[in-house]
Structures are given as C-alpha cells and as structure tokens.
Amino acid sequence: MSELLAVGISHKTAPVEVRERLALPEARATRFLRDLRGAADVQEVVAISTCNRTELYLVVGDPVEAEGRVLSMLASQAGIRPTELTSSIYALRNCDAARHLYRVTAGLESMIVGEAEIQGQVKRAYEAALARDSAGPLTNHLFKGALQAGKRVRHETAIGERALSLPAAAVALARELVGPELDGRSVVIIGTGETGELTARALADSGGRPVFVASRRRDRALSLARRYGGRSVSFDELPVALAEADIVVAATASPHILIEAGELAQVMAGRHRRPLLLIDLAVPRDVDSAAAELEGVSLYDIDDLEAVIARNRRVRDAEARRAEGIIEEEIQRFAAWLGSLEVRPTISSLRSHATRIAEQVLRENEGKWESASPRDLRRIEDLARAIVNRLLHEPTLRMKQSDDGRVHARMALVRELFGLEADGVPRSATGPAGRPKRLAESPRLAESSPLGESSPLAEPPRLAEVRELRRR
Numbered sequence: 143m144s145e146l147l148a149v150g151i152s153h154k155t156a157p158v159e160v161r162e163r164l165a166l167p168e169a170r171a172t173r174f175l176r177d178l179r180g181a182a183d184v185q186e187v188v189a190i191s192t193c194n195r196t197e198l199y200l201v202v203g204d205p206v207e208a209e210g211r212v213l214s215m216l217a218s219q220a221g222i223r224p225t226e227l228t229s230s231i232y233a234l235r236n237c238d239a240a241r242h243l244y245r246v247t248a249g250l251e252s253m254i255v256g257e258a259e260i261q262g263q264v265k266r267a268y269e270a271a272l273a274r275d276s277a278g279p280l281t282n283h284l285f286k287g288a289l290q291a292g293k294r295v296r297h298e299t300a301i302g303e304r305a306l307s308l309p310a311a312a313v314a315l316a317r318e319l320v321g322p323e324l325d326g327r328s329v330v331i332i333g334t335g336e337t338g339e340l341t342a343r344a345l346a347d348s349g350g351r352p353v354f355v356a357s358r359r360r361d362r363a364l365s366l367a368r369r370y371g372g373r374s375v376s377f378d379e380l381p382v383a384l385a386e387a388d389i390v391v392a393a394t395a396s397p398h399i400l401i402e403a404g405e406l407a408q409v410m411a412g413r414h415r416r417p418l419l420l421i422d423l424a425v426p427r428d429v430d431s432a433a434a435e436l437e438g439v440s441l442y443d444i445d446d447l448e449a450v451i452a453r454n455r456r457v458r459d460a461e462a463r464r465a466e467g468i469i470e471e472e473i474q475r476f477a478a479w480l481g482s483l484e485v486r487p488t489i490s491s492l493r494s495h496a497t498r499i500a501e502q503v504l505r506e507n508e509g510k511w512e513s514a515s516p517r518d519l520r521r522i523e524d525l526a527r528a529i530v531n532r533l534l535h536e537p538t539l540r541m542k543q544s545d546d547g548r549v550h551a552r553m554a555l556v557r558e559l560f561g562l563e564a565d566g567v568p569r570s571a572t573g574p575a576g577r578p579k580r581l582a583e584s585p586r587l588a589e590s591s592p593l594g595e596s597s598p599l600a601e602p603p604r605l606a607e608v609r610e611l612r613r614r
Contacts, residue, residue, distance in 0.1 A: 147235055150196060151164055152195035175187050186279075283479060307340070331366075333393040342354070353375060356376070399429070492562065
C-alpha cells in the first residue's frame with residue numbers, strides 16, 4: 143500500500159555549510175529525482191530546496207527502503223558519509239509529513255516565523271514537479287491543500303505583517319516615517335557588510351535609490367551598487383551624500399563615531415528644512431546620539447528597532463497560535479481524504495485475510511470428517527463463510543462510515559492488528575512480475591477518490607471465494 147514520506151533537512155537541524163551541500167537547484171534536482179525514481183519504488187516526488195531547507199515529498203511503496211535510499215543518494219551527491227547526515231535528516235510519514243508541509247507553507251517553520259517568501263517557493267517547487275511529470279494524484283492533493291492552508295493563514299491572521307529582522311524593521315520604519323512608497327527616495331547605506339546589504343536589498347525592492355558609502359572596501363561598495371541599481375561614493379564624499387539623502391542607514395564595524403552632531407548640523411543647514419531619517423544599526427554606534435536634537439533629524443538606533451521587533455514578535459507569536467489552529471483544520475480535511483482512500487483496500491484485505499483463515503482451518507480438519515457426505519461438507523463450508531460474514535459485517539459498516547480526520551489512523555490500526563501489512567502490495571497495485579505500478583497504470587484510481595482525483599491506493603481484486611460469499 144502506498145504511503146506519503148517526507149525526508150528533509152532544515153535550518154533547525156543543520157548548519158548552513160551542510161544545507162548548501164545538500165541543496166537541489168533546478169538542474170541538479172531534475173537529475174537527482176530521475177536517478178531516485180530509477181533506484182527505488184518512488185511513484186511520485188516533489189523537491190523543495192531553499193537556503194533554509196531541502197525537502198523531498200514522496201509517494202512510495204516501502205517507506206523504510208525509500209528513506210534509506212534518499213539518505214544514501216543525498217549523502218553521495220553532497221560528498222558526505224550517510225552516517226554524518228543521520229542526525230540532521232528528518233523523515234515523516236503520511237499525516238505527519240502533510241502537517242509539516244502545511245506548516246512550512248504557512249511560514250511556521252521558517253527562520254523568521256511568518257515570512258512570506260516560502261509560500262511562493264513551495265508553489266514553484268510544485269510547478270516544477272508538474273513540469274517534470276514527477277507529481278501525481280497524492281502529491282497533487284497534498285500541495286494544493288498546503289497552498290490553500292498557507293493562503294488561509296495569510297488572509298485570516300496577521301502573522302506576516304510585523305517585521306522580525308533588523309533590515310525589515312528598518313524598512314518598515316522608513317515607510318512609516320517617510321511614506322509607504324519609497325520610489326525615488328535617496329537612501330545612503332554606510333557600511334558594506336551583511337546587515338547593510340540586507341537593508342539595501344529591502345529598500346531597493348521598495349523603490350529606494352541606494353548610495354553605498356565605504357571607508358575601506360570600495361570594491362565591495364561598487365559591487366553592491368551594480369547589484370541593486372545604485373551608486374557608490376567614497377567616505378570623503380559622505381557630506382555631499384547626506385545633503386541629498388532622505389534616509390541614512392549606518393551599519394559599520396567602526397569603533398568610532400562616523401557622523402558627528404556638529405558636522406550633521408552643517409549638512410542640515412543647507413537642506414532647507416527637508417527632514418532626514420537616520421537609522422543606526424551599528425554597535426558601537428556610528429551616529430552621535432546628540433544628532434537627535436537637531437531640527438529635522440529623526441534618529442533611531444538598534445535598541446529602538448529591537449524594541450519594535452520584540453513587540454512585533456509577541457504579536458506574531460499570538461498570530462502563530464491562531465495559524466496553528468487553521469493548519470489543524472486543514473490537516474483534518476487532508477487526513478479524512480487520505481484515510482478514505484484506504485477504506486476500500488483495507489476492507490478487501492481484511493475479508494480476504496479472514497477467508498484464507500477459514501479455508502485453512504477447513505483444510506486442517508479435513509481428516510476428521512471421513513464419514514461426512516459431500517452435502518455435509520458443503521454445509522460446513524457455508525457455515526464457515528457465514529461466520530466470516532457475520533463477524534466482519536459490523537466492522538465493515540463502521541469502516542465505510544468513517545469520514546473524519548482519524549480515518550487514516552484507524553485504517554492503519556486495523557492493518558496492524560490483523561497483520562494485513564504482511565500481505566504486501568495489493569495485486570492491483572503491481573505490474574509484471576510483482577513490480578509496483580506507476581499510479582497512472584491502475585484502472586481503478588479515478589473511481590476510488592472521493593474528490594474526483596486519482597487515488598494512489600487501489601482496491602485489490604476480490605477472491606472468487608469472497609464474491610461467492612457476497613452472493614450468498
């Protein structure tokens with residue numbers, strides 16, 4: 143019976159130097175997934191690869207074998223021994239795998255909870271799987287459900303509306319004080335490190351015109367200017383840049399003040415009362431705190447922004463709890479759908495299992511009925527079949543009536559209690575020589591789905607004895 147399996151690695155389980163080696167950009171992903179489907183019983187697969195995670199969502203016949211194969215192949219393409227990855231890799235099955243994807247899509251598993259980019263990344267990953275024909279009935283329903291859950295979280299909560307990083311908070315502050323539209327605003331970035339670049343990227347995306355100022359790494363300033371459509375100036379030209387600026391972001395590692403209040407006063411005198419927003423993200427500070435007293439100057443330092451971030455985080459935490467509730471609602475729908483796919487094959491397997499036991503008991507006792515007539519033997523067989531029917535009647539009705547989010551768990555419990563897993567892959571799910579079929583090869587798929595989509599769990603053919611039982 144096919145199962146959903148998620149295998150992955152993320153910022154929660156591995157450092158960036160490991161994540162980047164396991165990344166699956168488009169070209170590599172195509173080769174990797176082709177090789178994976180050739181090496182294991184993988185019927186469907188979708189790969190998500192971002193800077194924070196690499197995850198594979200698979201529909202497989204044997205999840206244990208598939209998990210080992212995925213681990214081995216990921217380790218091989220990354221040049222890492224599999225044993226070195228075991229502590230970083232996580233593997234989830236069925237509803238647990240679906241719940242994880244739903245949480246990822248909603249931004250609940252992101253480094254910054256609620257970030258919006260992940261939903262687009264999940265959508266692009268799913269579209270890429272459709273293009274390479276590696277998605278299928280189960281993953282189609284899974285990813286559509288995950289994207290719907292993410293959409294609900296965005297619309298029904300404010301989880302993504304509060305900035306939780308310094309660059310994002312700086313941009314939010316600039317929009318609040320300068321105006322929601324930053325098109326054409328001159329933004330001076332003092333410092334070419336990571337914080338300066340991230341802030342420049344966010345401001346440029348909002349329409350700002352970045353001007354990069356560097357005291358030592360002029361080549362880095364030139365590179366950033368080309369990347370974000372701005373220009374660079376030397377540190378000696380800072381007063382001229384300040385005179386033209388609307389927003390200034392300082393984020394250097396300098397041990398000294400770079401913008402003195404007295405020098406800034408001279409700059410402001412020539413700006414004809416045009417206001418200036420100064421955002422100092424440096425520790426120690428780049429801007430003289432006395433500059434806040436100057437007319438027309440608004441100065442915010444890292445403590446101001448971190449206080450805003452702390453308030454925003456409390457709001458986001460509350461919104462995340464609301465999002466959790468939405469995710470669980472959506473997961474219950476998926477679980478009910480997934481479980482419904484398993485009802486018919488489970489009932490069929492259970493009846494076949496019970497019929498085989500009854501026949502085995504009859505065969506074992508053949509020697510005790512030497513004097514029985516053929517008519518008596520038929521009566522004994524009829525009695526055995528009637529017992530099987532009577533015993534399974536109520537469980538069959540209850541399984542058919544199951545329609546809540548616990549159907550999948552109930553069917554799994556039934557299979558475990560009666561040892562149905564030992565029966566192997568249902569016959570209608572196998573091709574020549576017992577090879578598991580691609581899902582599209584099964585003629586019963588479309589009719590077995592309650593939602594009109596093809597089902598990855600086809601009903602095994604009934605034995606002749608079972609048909610005879612039902613006619614009686």
